């Protein structure tokens with residue numbers, strides 16, 4: 001407030017600054033140094049009249065986190081597992097995610113953590129009644145029912161950042177469930193879309209990391225190559241939109257321009273299109289249901305994007321997709337086991353200790369052994385998660401003599 005002088009006896013007026021500045025929403029970006037996190041900070045920097053950064057967390061990249069804190073002025077910084085000297089004000093350890101998610105100034109929690117490690121932060125934000133802009137699809141896969149319940153009971157909401165689910169949300173546009181017949185998720189097919197089984201048996205890490213259309217982190221890039229990512233997305237769609245598994249289909253669309261489609265009961269189909277960039281899904285997750293001008297995203301050119309083609313998905317050659325959908329249908333702890341076995345197998349693959357075709361084998365073995373575990377609580381699900389990780393580590397570590405699951409040599 002300031003006092004205005006002059007011949008009016010002194011009047012209290014709101015300060016020009018507070019009168020001009022609209023109230024901005026605080027966004028906590030969990031996983032800010034990863035691929036989605038850095039994209040989100042770019043998007044947020046272009047919309048300072050709507051958003052400010054309330055918190056940043058990184059798994060282990062202290063150097064980039066420090067730069068981001070300086071650039072955004074974020075009042076809270078958390079480092080989950082980094083080492084070395086960091087500013088005293090930073091919050092350290094896994095609890096940093098939950099703390100950031102609960103900050104009163106964080107109206108929106110953008111969860112871009114990789115893997116099941118993001119679960120507690122999603123639950124904490126929903127229980128605090130916040131919007132979760134969810135890029136961490138694994139939390140819905142591991143604990144879809146618990147997460148949905150936490151949102152319903154506390155007035156929180158989940159808005160997807162995943163491009164396919166963002167597309168579906170935009171196509172649904174609030175229409176009642178009774179009008180929806182089917183969701184059709186598109187899949188790029190990954191780098192091995194046209195590889196035959198013999199070629200797949202010799203796929204290397206370098207091959208798997210060469211994604212044709214999307215620039216993403218390493219874990220999700222491998223998931224896109226095995227199509228495990230699409231299985232995670234089918235389960236994610238089931239929980240996000242409350243649609244039964246029978247009404248969710250996957251179609252291969254190599255150009256990654258049609259981000260997904262919704263078929264309605266009259267056979268009309270709506271699709272959402274755009275360049276394969278995460279900037280729009282990130283922005284939309286922050287502004288939904290509003291749309292805001294975004295001059296930095298170039299206009300869509302349908303001719304330049306042509307031709308747009310579609311193919312049937314090859315379930316027999318990419319068994320991770322089939323197993324993941326079956327795990328989703330089975331329910332209980334099966335989706336958590338699928339996810340944890342996949343996370344562990346991908347970590348081994350990235351270390352050169354497991355072959356590409358060893359990934360679905362590891363998942364299949366874990367599901368066979370542990371897929372029937374109960375999943376009623378967070379604790380039960382996390383127990384199934386740990387058991388699946390242990391199972392894969394023990395059976396599939398480099399040099400494992402287990403003859404039931406022979407692994408071709410993957411070393412390049």
Ligand code: MG
Nearest residue numbers: 162163164233
């Ligand atoms: Mg996706």
